[in-house]
Amino acid sequence: MVRVITQQTFNEAVRENADVLGMSFEEALEETIKQFEAQKVDLSNISKQVLGDPIDETPIRDAIRELENCNRDKKESKDIKEYLIILKEQCDKGIEYKVLAGKTGAYHQILTVLLNNKGNKDLALTGFKTMLALMTKQPDLLDDRGVEVIVEFLNIEQDLEILKLCLKWAKECCIMHEMNRQKLYDANILSKLKVLLEDSNSDVLRAVLGILRALVLDDDIRVEFGRAHEHARGIASETLPCLTSLLNRFKGDENVVNDLILTVSNLLVRNEFCKQVAEEGGLELIHEVMAEYGQNDKISRQCFKLLKALAGNDDCKAKIISKGLGPHIAAALNKNINSVSVATSGLACLAALCLRCPENSKALFEVGLPEVILQVMKIYPKDKSIQKTGSWAIRNMVSRSKYQCGHFIELGAEDILKEALKNFKECEYDIKSALRDLGCEVELKEEWTGKGGLLNNVKND
Numbered sequence: 001m002v003r004v005i006t007q008q009t010f011n012e013a014v015r016e017n018a019d020v021l022g023m024s025f026e027e028a029l030e031e032t033i034k035q036f037e038a039q040k041v042d043l044s045n046i047s048k049q050v051l052g053d054p055i056d057e058t059p060i061r062d063a064i065r066e067l068e069n070c071n072r073d074k075k076e077s078k079d080i081k082e083y084l085i086i087l088k089e090q091c092d093k094g095i096e097y098k099v100l101a102g103k104t105g106a107y108h109q110i111l112t113v114l115l116n117n118k119g120n121k122d123l124a125l126t127g128f129k130t131m132l133a134l135m136t137k138q139p140d141l142l143d144d145r146g147v148e149v150i151v152e153f154l155n156i157e158q159d160l161e162i163l164k165l166c167l168k169w170a171k172e173c174c175i176m177h178e179m180n181r182q183k184l185y186d187a188n189i190l191s192k193l194k195v196l197l198e199d200s201n202s203d204v205l206r207a208v209l210g211i212l213r214a215l216v217l218d219d220d221i222r223v224e225f226g227r228a229h230e231h232a233r234g235i236a237s238e239t240l241p242c243l244t245s246l247l248n249r250f251k252g253d254e255n256v257v258n259d260l261i262l263t264v265s266n267l268l269v270r271n272e273f274c275k276q277v278a279e280e281g282g283l284e285l286i287h288e289v290m291a292e293y294g295q296n297d298k299i300s301r302q303c304f305k306l307l308k309a310l311a312g313n314d315d316c317k318a319k320i321i322s323k324g325l326g327p328h329i330a331a332a333l334n335k336n337i338n339s340v341s342v343a344t345s346g347l348a349c350l351a352a353l354c355l356r357c358p359e360n361s362k363a364l365f366e367v368g369l370p371e372v373i374l375q376v377m378k379i380y381p382k383d384k385s386i387q388k389t390g391s392w393a394i395r396n397m398v399s400r401s402k403y404q405c406g407h408f409i410e411l412g413a414e415d416i417l418k419e420a421l422k423n424f425k426e427c428e429y430d431i432k433s434a435l436r437d438l439g440c441e442v443e444l445k446e447e448w449t450g451k452g453g454l455l456n457n458v459k460n461d
Contacts, residue, residue: 003041004222007099010036010046042221044176045137047095055093060101063087067109071116077123080113084123084130091133098138106134107141114149121159128165132172139177146173147187154192156199163196167207174214178223181215185231189215190238197242202256205246209259212239213266229269236267243267244280247289254296257289261302265309274313283316283323290328297339300332304345311352320353321360329353330367333376343376344385351392358400365397365404373397374411377420387420388427391434399437414440 010032018028029048036043063086070080087106091098110131117123135141150173153166170189173180189211196208212235218228243264250256264282268274277283286303293299307325311317329349336342350369354361373393380386394413398404414435421431435442
């Protein structure tokens with residue numbers, strides 16, 4: 001079970017190490033982090049900045065008290081706005097200020113402001129900005145009342161600025177917090193997001209896509225089993241046709257294209273979803289995107305990830321190459337060869353496309369992929385991810401297409417792989433498998449052997 005602590009506990013531990021052990025604050029901070037990590041304490045929501053004197057709590061406490069008075073007595077909105085701004089400025093100073101504000105009741109007072117002033121755009125904007133300042137990296141504050149506010153404000157008729165802030169708040173609530181994701185999903189936020197997908201400009205669309213991806217995260221170490229797969233399945237069932245059509249509608253906007261492809265990749269958790277994307281014209285659209293944005297490293301990386309996900313369906317795997325994507329894959333990998341992340345994604349994509357598919361291997365061989373694979377591995381001899389995924393790609397290309405082995409050997413594949421074997425013992429199985437399938441001499445380790453003899457049947461009396 002992962003342990004969590006408060007910012008105050010962390011701060012006090014830093015000061016105690018500084019006072020008792022006579023350390024500088026920098027040394028005390030480093031020592032405190034080591035101590036808590038050794039105890040398996042989650043420090044993801046803790047500010048790691050060097051802490052000096054205790055923070056001045058007065059501005060935060062005064063602002064919250066005045067907000068409470070204003071909410072109770074229905075005072076002028078200008079007074080409320082003034083205290084919201086003070087609270088936001090305090091929260092912007094760091095996580096310890098956010099934690100203090102949260103403990104002192106800021107969340108409840110800001111929610112009350114939002115609920116009591118729905119028709120006041122200026123006050124609502126300030127309220128959402130203050131809520132974001134309070135809850136960024138502090139999602140634990142969200143409760144059922146907050147979920148209701150989020151869902152209520154996600155309305156297509158809503159003011160555009162307020163809508164974008166509400167979407168941003170919802171996304172922050174989902175990051176590293178499984179229970180918040182489940183609360184929002186169970187509150188049917190998806191029905192609101194679907195409407196916004198269909199009738200929004202690019203800014204709102206990107207914000208909606210960000211929430212869809214956040215709902216399928218699995219990043220909360222405090223929860224043993226999450227519902228990322230279930231959420232992805234539900235979202236894909238409801239939105240995949242729309243997302244595919246949006247890719248066609250916004251294909252001239254590279255930021256939206258990048259976000260759409262990334263989102264679709266995260267939703268392909270079942271075989272039928274891959275087939276659905278292909279049936280909706282997704283492969284043709286990826287073809288167009290790669291032809292248009294082949295030199296864009298971000299989009300190329302997302303395209304590789306999407307193609308790898310689609311290759312999980314055997315029919316899609318064959319169609320990806322038959323639709324003429326092979327040359328675009330080679331070109332994108334070549335053009336972005338100086339990006340480690342793109343190269344790794346591209347090699348993993350190739351490995352998936354060639355897995356148990358000699359027809360794909362033949363087509364990719366004919367457009368020069370062996371040269372590209374080995375060139376990438378030569379450029380990054382010390383990068384484990386490149387050498388590992390490169391080994392996968394080589395193995396899957398030649399395993400059922402032995403006529404390619406000679407060409408790979410001529411290009412220096414054996415020397416590259418043996419050098420990688422020296423550098424990365426943890427990738428021994430992957431690299432040796434590639435060497436074996438190339439026909440190279442390699443000593444394989446037998447993972448398990450039986451001891452012989454007969455098994456005894458034990459009878460219970």
